[in-house]
Amino acid sequence: MIKTAGVYEVPAIGFTGGDFLNTCILVHSFKSAQETLRILQQIELDMGRIPRTGDTYEDRVIDLDIVFFDDEIISTDRLQVPHPRMHERNFVMQPLVDIAYQVIHPVLNKSTRELSSNLEPLEKMAGFEIPLSRKRYPIQNLNFIAVEGNIGSGKTSLIHKIAEDFNAKQVLERFADNPFLPLFYEDKERYSFPLEMSFLADRYQQLSDDVAQKNLFKEFTVADYYVIKSLIFSKITLEKQEYSLYKRLFNMMYKELVKPDLYVYLYQTEDRLLENIKKRGRDYEKNIEASYLSQIQQGYADFIRSQQELKVKVIDVTDLDFVTNQEDYLKVLEKILED
Numbered sequence: 001m002i003k004t005a006g007v008y009e010v011p012a013i014g015f016t017g018g019d020f021l022n023t024c025i026l027v028h029s030f031k032s033a034q035e036t037l038r039i040l041q042q043i044e045l046d047m048g049r050i051p052r053t054g055d056t057y058e059d060r061v062i063d064l065d066i067v068f069f070d071d072e073i074i075s076t077d078r079l080q081v082p083h084p085r086m087h088e089r090n091f092v093m094q095p096l097v098d099i100a101y102q103v104i105h106p107v108l109n110k111s112t113r114e115l116s117s118n119l120e121p122l123e124k125m126a127g128f129e130i131p132l133s134r135k136r137y138p139i140q141n142l143n144f145i146a147v148e149g150n151i152g153s154g155k156t157s158l159i160h161k162i163a164e165d166f167n168a169k170q171v172l173e174r175f176a177d178n179p180f181l182p183l184f185y186e187d188k189e190r191y192s193f194p195l196e197m198s199f200l201a202d203r204y205q206q207l208s209d210d211v212a213q214k215n216l217f218k219e220f221t222v223a224d225y226y227v228i229k230s231l232i233f234s235k236i237t238l239e240k241q242e243y244s245l246y247k248r249l250f251n252m253m254y255k256e257l258v259k260p261d262l263y264v265y266l267y268q269t270e271d272r273l274l275e276n277i278k279k280r281g282r283d284y285e286k287n288i289e290a291s292y293l294s295q296i297q298q299g300y301a302d303f304i305r306s307q308q309e310l311k312v313k314v315i316d317v318t319d320l321d322f323v324t325n326q327e328d329y330l331k332v333l334e335k336i337l338e339d
Contacts, residue, residue: 005095006124017059024095040064090119140219146226149266152276171223182284192237232299
């Protein structure tokens, strides 16, 4: 559960009964709309809802509906999305506007705010708040989180999810724009030094600009790299004299950079990393060998063991699929927030 609306109390409509408490929530899920409906109906049964006995509305302990499902339009005997009468009901539209005022109704082609403006306004119940998953996982209390890992560890996928779920500013490494990267994979000896220097300059500039400058509309910053990776990769790829020069330049630049409140390292075995690399299908990564990944792994391990300045959290995600499995994703969040 990512967002919750206010709670609105309204009298029963269409029958004589008690008042209803109405709200809307935003949930991220990898389930289909039909699977989601089955889950909601099971929740209703678990909470004691009894199927209605006639054709008219009647009192019920809980009533869960799917109002929107992304921008899908679904019309079956069991499910209609968007909800066909939502735009006529202020007790649906008002809480919906609380969490999704810019969302466009895919059939009516109007925003929820526009549709709600035609209905009688409701007064939100004071002091009634629904617990939010972000309160269970208060990751936004950290100002800057850097997530690193070996090639193919899933660091970018993880920060995409965190940024979306917790209103964070994303800082993504601009590796795709580096002209030396495909050349490096073809001829490491020739292109190692220009590659590492270009990465260092770009990382320094990006972290200086994007992390140091706060975004008033975002609660914290999460990055899929930190400048430390420059030192780790360069030690593997550069000759001894080149690395000595590179390290001097690195140390001068590192002093000026903002340090993360938490440095997270995602660990996966080399075999799992190779599987992930193969799945994403980047041409310039097709010749990466397990021995190279092992060197990178060792470089991170040496850095983490010797690190005294940063707060470091190592998370083994080898057996976790936090991209498509919500339970695994929540496990990663719990690990990040462990003391």
